[in-house]
Amino acid sequence: MKKQFDIADDCSFAPAEEIGSLQNRLLAEHIRYCRAASPFYREKFASFPDREYDFDLLQELPTTSKQDLAEHNDSFFAVPPTEIADICFTSGTTGKPCRIIYTASDLDRLAYNDACGYRAAGMCPGDKVLLTCTIDRCFIAGLAYYQGVIKFGAAAIRNGLNTLDSHAEVIGLLRPQNIVGVPSFLAKLGQYLTDHGIDKSCIKRLVCIGEPARTRKLELTPLGRKLEGFWPGAVHSTYASSEIVTSFTECSARCGGHPPADLAVVEILDEAGNRVPDGEPGEVTVTPLQVTGMPLVRFRTGDISFIIPGACPCGRGTLRLGPILGRKAQMLKVRGTTLFPGAFFNVLDGLPGVQEYYMEVRGSALSDEITVCVACSGGASPESLGVAEALYSRTRIHVPVVAVDAESARKRVFGTSRKPVRFFDLRDKSL
Numbered sequence: 001m002k003k004q005f006d007i008a009d010d011c012s013f014a015p016a017e018e019i020g021s022l023q024n025r026l027l028a029e030h031i032r033y034c035r036a037a038s039p040f041y042r043e044k045f046a047s048f049p050d051r052e053y054d055f056d057l058l059q060e061l062p063t064t065s066k067q068d069l070a071e072h073n074d075s076f077f078a079v080p081p082t083e084i085a086d087i088c089f090t091s092g093t094t095g096k097p098c099r100i101i102y103t104a105s106d107l108d109r110l111a112y113n114d115a116c117g118y119r120a121a122g123m124c125p126g127d128k129v130l131l132t133c134t135i136d137r138c139f140i141a142g143l144a145y146y147q148g149v150i151k152f153g154a155a156a157i158r159n160g161l162n163t164l165d166s167h168a169e170v171i172g173l174l175r176p177q178n179i180v181g182v183p184s185f186l187a188k189l190g191q192y193l194t195d196h197g198i199d200k201s202c203i204k205r206l207v208c209i210g211e212p213a214r215t216r217k218l219e220l221t222p223l224g225r226k227l228e229g230f231w232p233g234a235v236h237s238t239y240a241s242s243e244i245v246t247s248f249t250e251c252s253a254r255c256g257g258h259p260p261a262d263l264a265v266v267e268i269l270d271e272a273g274n275r276v277p278d279g280e281p282g283e284v285t286v287t288p289l290q291v292t293g294m295p296l297v298r299f300r301t302g303d304i305s306f307i308i309p310g311a312c313p314c315g316r317g318t319l320r321l322g323p324i325l326g327r328k329a330q331m332l333k334v335r336g337t338t339l340f341p342g343a344f345f346n347v348l349d350g351l352p353g354v355q356e357y358y359m360e361v362r363g364s365a366l367s368d369e370i371t372v373c374v375a376c377s378g379g380a381s382p383e384s385l386g387v388a389e390a391l392y393s394r395t396r397i398h399v400p401v402v403a404v405d406a407e408s409a410r411k412r413v414f415g416t417s418r419k420p421v422r423f424f425d426l427r428d429k430s431l
């Protein structure tokens, strides 16, 4: 197994065929390693032939789910305790929380991954990068973004989960060219800097984590538009998760995120587990390459997205992953149309006068019944704001819109979790 990751080895600009054969070689190595070192895969693959698995043959192997990880957590560990360098927990948004372990080589691999991402986004060595995410709290992405800055040859400003006031002071003092953070927080920061007359023109790039900044059509979401109002042309969307040990970052073309060529094989699967053609949405399924601590094969992320067809204008031969359209568990089926809560939320985020909102979904396996609950500001009502019409014009679905008061909406949205929850699934799952 490779132990050193050097950004000079990034071969993302190689022709697609060359990248394909590199990936096939690494994939065969990876499957051999999983059989030899991972108790879970030793058992799972026992009845499958021991051969050189390439991208086509990969389809013959079973997928791995979040439930597998939670239920057989220990048997995914492929190294002795002496080689474990870092231990995290998955967020536990679906299913039971479970441990994810990383070796020193895995952390180096992650740093390389994010360094390649920064380069794709157009950062320059010698730049300063303000990190507004934590590197503590068992948050692997924060650590990876930090180590990636160092590997790339830029300077990290680890102001982390600090106040707007503190970030404003740091921006005034150090004039960073780049910020890594969650879009909704960055929007608050942009507003704060504007309100306080602080010069924010030094900032050229926002590496947006945790929330999609683009829609199905690759246009900016209302939140993304807000960010670009403060910093034109700055938004670079990313996608990552603790389990897949891989991040995808938008390049200068800003239409889809690239993974480095030597770190991941990506498949988009339909509900039956078959690959879908490029451009069609399905479950993002990742086989991370060159991972040693907790290697995975065909890991089903539960996130729905699509591969953007065709070559990227930036010249990279690597694939481009579109924005995350939603979580598989939150997929809605209404009279033959499939869509995600995000399609509604994007409309509601963009409507002035909508103060708070959430969605409830009921019904059985055949068709979902959606209710959108909206709290309006300044004495307005959902009718006067035209909420139902705006939702229909974007989704082509008529949904009942109910007025609720702001206080009870806030309680509902912020009452159950540290993160806002706007989707309440009350569907009958017994059918």
Ligand SMILES: [Zn+2]
Pocket: 251, 252, 253, 258, 312, 313, 314, 315, 316
């Ligand atoms: Zn590109």
